[in-house]
Amino acid sequence: MRRQLTILTALLLVAGSVLAAVSALAQSKGEIVIGLQCDRTGATQIVGTVLCPGFHDYIALVNSKGGVDGHPIRAIEIDHEYKVPPGVESYERHKKEGAVTIAVYGTPHIYALAAKLTEDRIPGTSPGFGSAAAADGQRYPYIFPIAATYWSQGAAAVDFVKKQMNGSLKGKKIAYLFYDNPAGREPIEVLEDLAALENFQLKTFAVPPPGVEMGAQVLDIAQRFKADFVIAHLFGGAPSVSIKELKRVGYPLRKVVSFVWGAAEANIDGAGGFGVAEGYYAMQFAGVGKDYPVLNEIREMYKKQGKPAPKEMDSTVFYNRGVLIGALHVEAIRNAVKAKPDGKITGEDAKKGFEKINNFTLGGLVPPLKITSTDHEGGGLVQIWQVKGGKFEKVTDWYAAYQNVVAKHIKEAGKK
């Protein structure tokens, strides 16, 4: 038995060293590694199964054009089932493989890895989730939200409601329907500030996890509180339920605006399709639809390989977000390689690369972000789209609102 154990241990050691040698070999060719965390099987699989292929397709497109200055990009995906220990393991694996940037996925994961990313000097991104305070690049030098945080989304939602109410919110009633977890509660402080500023009445309605039962809250919003507008911030399957329930009590969906995680085709389909959700407003941090040059190039790339375009491309909201995340990572690496032409870039170089991203729009799919060493959010830009005639239609262009209020909260959080 002991001998077998010895043999087993020896085999494991050999396997480990071979793997290490292989990865060392790969790096000597000037390959640049990006780590990608994914959730294709866990709580948010409706996102992961579409978002991650988008990310990979963009990387494949870059590589098919010769990579970044001749350096091929290798994206290593690791699925963590939305659990924290596998997330930590995947981070260490990415670090071992020499990743210069890591696309973290999941709010608890970005919290769990915040200290590590900073210690190891590897920039990690948390687009559309995670801590809003991480927009402060001085306090969290290696965390990049790179998309509107929940605070910015809250501010943008209030601004949108104001425009819908003909420019004044005075005396209006706004209901905030949210998933009762830290991410769901995060925007409340900003919304409360704005309620005082704009003189509207804000009432919060918590939906307890897992978010499939909200009949009482919705009835309250529609019939007792009689909200003039609903701002919804739900995750997973909950947005679909909210659409169904609001429809059931007869609340007009053209008076509902959802944050970014209740804004995809999958959410609408789950509620019974675009016919049911007619009028529903959804906030986006990436462009929606198939009509972008970069998506045409990806389809072109597949055609050249003699393959049909992947079916994930039909779910444009999450797919395009995957493309956006991939594109911003590649852009950061491109900036880093420009500063260091030998291509031996480190996490620190990639961090500086992120901080040089300015007005990189990819034909409208990416908002014109301006990421600096102090602002890692890049401006907090969003678009509002509406369900109309069987598809999403653009209502507003990229905008951000009440940036002074959001900035005040970021500053306060930094003092803690």
Place this chain on the structure above:
Amino acid sequence: MIHRECGILKTSYEADMALYPLPIARWTVAALAVVFFLVIPLSLHEYFLSVANLVWIAVIGAIGLNILVGYTGQVSIGHGAFMSVGAYTAANLANRLGAPWPVTLLAGGLMAALIGAIVGIPSLRIKGLYLAIATLAGQLIIEWTINHVTFISGGVQASIEVARPRLGSYVLSSQRDMYYFLLFFVVVAIVGTLNLMRTRVGRAFIAIRDQDIAAEIIGINIFRYKLLAFAISSFYAGVTGVLYTYFLGIANYEQFQIGVSIDYLAMIIIGGLGSVLGSIFGAIFVTLLPIVIRYAMEAFGGVFFEPQTVLNLIPNLRLMLFGALIIFFLIVEPEGLNRLWRNIRSYFRVWPFAY
């Protein structure tokens, strides 16, 4: 361990109850200590040490849960919540009072023990599945409380950043440092539990598990010992939570949700109820198996499928294989990996003369 025991005759109760049943066991333990304290940390890459660290954290938690479920026979689905109690106690003490880790570790453990004993009160009247539901309620109440009481959670984000532990002026930050830090507590937990089970308290736990009415009749105070079992088990959970907090540098309530409680139950059931070695096997199995399956898939998946398909396949197949292997091992040996290991051992004990 793996020894022949022929020629060793036990002539007293002390000898039968000794921590090392055979003299040679000392040497095996010494050899294991060399492997775990020197060979592994000094030869392996940081990545493998990080995996080992996750295993160590799981080992301590699983041993703690096994004291309650395996040794005392009280089912609990609140282990994750007790961890969060320890984690937030430690995080608050460290951040508000600047307490060093020995203090926060002890305080986190004790606070979890207290809360655990309170959640364990229903065990005095109800058993089995009913008790499981009562502890489930405890899990949900604690989760809700931490989530909503900002005095505990330190803000709506319910996460508190904690500085790395220090030894004197040395900051334990690398995975190798954490490996030694955690391994120390693993050893304490193993030795502590093995000894606990040799004492009056441990035997009382086992008596309660086997037949609580009989235990009461022979003079065991059921009230005291059931709550004590909850307290000790929760103490381990609290310590696990504190160690996890130091390992990650942050206490975040989403790391201790109900899924974690289920995972730990899975560990001890797969490993073997009522055995320390079983807890260790279970923790290793549940933590490592997904990683091993992924490595295997990455190596061989490309032979059969296209890269994009492999990426989609790995996580799904991993779940399926993981489930299938759990079923396989439980069918082969319903009493867990520990029993499997003992069977192998007893086979080799008389080998090659099996009859």
